[in-house]
Amino acid sequence: MVSFSSSFTALLLLACGLGPAARAASNIPFDRIVAFGDSMTDTGNLFTLSRQRWPDQSLYYRGRFTNGPVWIEWLQQMSGAELDNLSFAGGTSDSDFIQGTSGRWNGVFAAPGVRQQIIQYYLPKLKSAKYATVSPDRTLYMLWVGGIDISSAIEQRKPLNTTTVDRIVENTISSMQLLHDQAGAVHFLLPNIPSFASTPVAHEFPAFLTKPIERLLPYHDQQMKMALEAFLAKNPSVHVMVVDYRQFETSIRANASKYGITNIVDGCVDMAKRLPCADERVYFYHDGHHPTTMIHKMFAHSVHQMLQRKWL
Ligand SMILES: *[C@@H]1O[C@H](CO)[C@@H](O)[C@H](O)[C@H]1NC(C)=O
Numbered sequence: 001m002v003s004f005s006s007s008f009t010a011l012l013l014l015a016c017g018l019g020p021a022a023r024a025a026s027n028i029p030f031d032r033i034v035a036f037g038d039s040m041t042d043t044g045n046l047f048t049l050s051r052q053r054w055p056d057q058s059l060y061y062r063g064r065f066t067n068g069p070v071w072i073e074w075l076q077q078m079s080g081a082e083l084d085n086l087s088f089a090g091g092t093s094d095s096d097f098i099q100g101t102s103g104r105w106n107g108v109f110a111a112p113g114v115r116q117q118i119i120q121y122y123l124p125k126l127k128s129a130k131y132a133t134v135s136p137d138r139t140l141y142m143l144w145v146g147g148i149d150i151s152s153a154i155e156q157r158k159p160l161n162t163t164t165v166d167r168i169v170e171n172t173i174s175s176m177q178l179l180h181d182q183a184g185a186v187h188f189l190l191p192n193i194p195s196f197a198s199t200p201v202a203h204e205f206p207a208f209l210t211k212p213i214e215r216l217l218p219y220h221d222q223q224m225k226m227a228l229e230a231f232l233a234k235n236p237s238v239h240v241m242v243v244d245y246r247q248f249e250t251s252i253r254a255n256a257s258k259y260g261i262t263n264i265v266d267g268c269v270d271m272a273k274r275l276p277c278a279d280e281r282v283y284f285y286h287d288g289h290h291p292t293t294m295i296h297k298m299f300a301h302s303v304h305q306m307l308q309r310k311w312l
Pocket residue numbers: 159160161162163164
């Protein structure tokens with residue numbers, strides 16, 4: 001059965017309850033979520049790898065790159081599914097393509113890319129008895145790939161053009177194929193690359209640098225869509241849902257006051273002075289790159305609704 005659910009249309013943010021109501025009783029058609037990606041989804045893997053040196057515990061919540069749980073944990077809570085999280089902050093599509101890193105004051109740590117997260121961390125685990133009972137048909141594979149390839153290319157002064165994006169797309173598809181062939185993965189969830197220009201750090205960059213990056217993001221969406229169509233034609237049992245994260249960001253920004261958000265420009269913590277933030281709830285960004293846990297929760301809520309609608 002071929003089914004391609006592209007959700008590039010507006011994400012509906014129905015009464016985005018942030019209180020107890022957000023913990024919906026209903027479920028998604030999966031028992032398990034396996035997640036690969038970067039700091040948007042890391043729940044402490046890089047923290048463990050860095051022997052608890054990064055991220056800084058005085059400014060971040062328990063190894064998360066924000067002030068509370070990240071979206072995949074909120075999604076886990078909302079859905080009741082189990083979470084197996086292989087995401088590492090700083091993870092690119094493939095460390096052999098571009099080596100991503102994460103760190104600041106206490107050193108810089110080389111992060112496993114998504115390909116390495118699969119080969120070095122996930123596939124070996126599948127051999128253990130615990131996984132014998134897990135059905136691929138009840139498992140959702142989440143891959144959030146590409147943002148770090150782009151930011152690392154800039155930082156490392158590597159070429160950044162459509163050829164770079166083509167490689168990111170190829171690497172993503174090849175990771176999906178690997179999961180399909182080696183783990184029987186048939187359900188994939190793929191958020192697209194977050195906006196770079198709207199992050200607080202981007203304000204430190206000249207527009208001639210950020211504009212071309214923003215232009216590469218729709219190109220990535222387009223190439224990804226074509227590559228996914230080919231991937232689905234080759235692997236007819238696979239289902240893919242693409243989530244438009246940038247559309248989500250846009251709709252939050254456009255309606256910020258409705259959610260009590262008064263600052264969509266700055267990061268809440270003062271990274272230079274290493275001061276925590278007084279009231280995170282009015283900020284979109286926790287630091288120069290990452291949204292607050294409240295934004296994570298809103299995103300999880302949208303994805304939860306999409307999963308309920310689309311996969312049943
Ligand atoms: C991208 O940059 C690389 C290295 O400079 C170059 O080899 C490649 O041809 C460029 N691609 C495009 C589409 O311009």
